[in-house]
Amino acid sequence: HTPQDGKDHVIMPQADAALAHGTGLSLAHDLGFVAGIPGGAAGGVGLAVSLLSALPDCVKLLDLDGRLIAMSHAGLCLMEIDDFGAIRGCDWWTLWPSEAEDQLRRAVARARAGETARFTAFCPTAKGTPKWWEVTVAPIRQGKIAEGADGVTALLSVSRDVTAQMEALQEIETRRAEAEVALAQSRLLLREIDHRVKNSLMLIVGLLRMQARQ
Numbered sequence: 001h002t003p004q005d006g007k008d009h010v011i012m013p014q015a016d017a018a019l020a021h022g023t024g025l026s027l028a029h030d031l032g033f034v035a036g037i038p039g040g041a042a043g044g045v046g047l048a049v050s051l052l053s054a055l056p057d058c059v060k061l062l063d064l065d066g067r068l069i070a071m072s073h074a075g076l077c078l079m080e081i082d083d084f085g086a087i088r089g090c091d092w093w094t095l096w097p098s099e100a101e102d103q104l105r106r107a108v109a110r111a112r113a114g115e116t117a118r119f120t121a122f123c124p125t126a127k128g129t130p131k132w133w134e135v136t137v138a139p140i141r142q143g144k145i146a147e148g149a150d151g152v153t154a155l156l157s158v159s160r161d162v163t164a165q166m167e168a169l170q171e172i173e174t175r176r177a178e179a180e181v182a183l184a185q186s187r188l189l190l191r192e193i194d195h196r197v198k199n200s201l202m203l204i205v206g207l208l209r210m211q212a213r214q
Contacts, residue, residue: 068090117137133161134160
C-alpha cells in the first residue's frame with residue numbers, strides 16, 4: 001500500500017482546514033505530541049498534520065459527533081481502506097463490529113467532555129483481516145489546554161495494532177488451559193493408579209494370610 005511515486009504523502013483530507021479552525025492545536029501529551037503547536041504560525045498547521053501522519057498507527061481526526069474527517073496514510077494501510085472518500089463523514093463506529101458501538105460512543109463522549117479515553121477491542125479491517133486495537137481518543141482544543149471541555153473543537157483517535165500481542169496472550173492462555181487439563185488428567189490417573197495398587201496389595205496380603213493359616 002505504498003504510493004506509486006515512492007514518496008511519503010500526508011493523506012489526511014480536509015485536515016488542514018479542520019486544524020486551522022482554531023488559533024492552535026493542543027494534543028494530549030501521552031499521545032506523543034508537544035502541546036500547543038501554533039496553528040497561526042507559518043507552517044504550523046502543516047507541521048501538525050505531518051506529525052499526525054508520521055505515526056505508524058491508525059490516526060483519525062473526528063468531529064465532535066464522532067464522524068470521520070481525516071485518516072493518516074498509515075491508518076488507511078492498517079485498516080486496508082483503498083478510498084478514504086468512501087468513508088469520509090461516516091460515524092467512526094460503523095467501521096467496527098456492532099458490539100463495539102457502545103464502547104466507541106462512550107469514548108467519543110468522554111473526549112468531547114475534555115477527557116482522554118482508552119480501550120482495547122477487536123475490529124477486522126475493511127478487507128476482513130482480523131485485528132486487535134489499542135485505542136486512545138483525546139480532545140483537540142483551540143489554543144492552550146484548559147480544564148473542562150471548553151475549547152474542544154475536534155477529536156483525535158489513535159489506534160495501535162496490537163494483534164500480535166493479543167494473539168501471543170491468547171496462545172499463552174490456551175497453553176495454560178491445556179496444561180491445567182493435562183494436570184487434572186494426570187492427577188486423576190495417579191489417583192486411579194493409587195487405588196489399583198492398594199487393591200493389589202490388599203489382595204496379596206489376603207493371599208499371604210490364607211497361606212499362613214494353612
